[in-house]
Amino acid sequence: MDEAARVADADEVVEGETLLFTVRDDEGDLGEAFLTRLSDGSVVAYRNYCQHWTDVRLDKGDGARVTDGEVWCQKHGATFQLDSGYCDFGPCEGSVLETVGVTVEDGGVYVDDGEYAFEHLGPGGVDDGDGGGSRIDFTGS
Numbered sequence: 001m002d003e004a005a006r007v008a009d010a011d012e013v014v015e016g017e018t019l020l021f022t023v024r025d026d027e028g029d030l031g032e033a034f035l036t037r038l039s040d041g042s043v044v045a046y047r048n049y050c051q052h053w054t055d056v057r058l059d060k061g062d063g064a065r066v067t068d069g070e071v072w073c074q075k076h077g078a079t080f081q082l083d084s085g086y087c088d089f090g091p092c093e094g095s096v097l098e099t100v101g102v103t104v105e106d107g108g109v110y111v112d113d114g115e116y117a118f119e120h121l122g123p124g125g126v127d128d129g130d131g132g133g134s135r136i137d138f139t140g141s
Contacts, residue, residue: 001106004118010109013037015038020033025116036066060074066082077090
């Protein structure tokens, strides 16, 4: 695999956690995605935004809330199944997270999606991703 596409060592991707990274699309725009490990050991990646309000990040830089194989939107409580990206609860129920193709090979995780190129680990610095201060959230703050 192309080392420029290497996101992380495979053992850095832990079940029940997310690893935030930045991608560049084929138009040159930056966006965020996150990796996570499923209970069967496979690794998946999704774009880092809620399907209800796409300006709301699921992983705000310190890891998304992941429980029982689902990632939560902390802004309004939507839950997405990590094995499929399917939203099974919340205002965007029935929608699906956008995937980013990744491959695990030779101990690393690589972006292998024709629409995206790996840019760097961590946030994209595009916006603060809080979805605005006036919306209800489920973070307890």
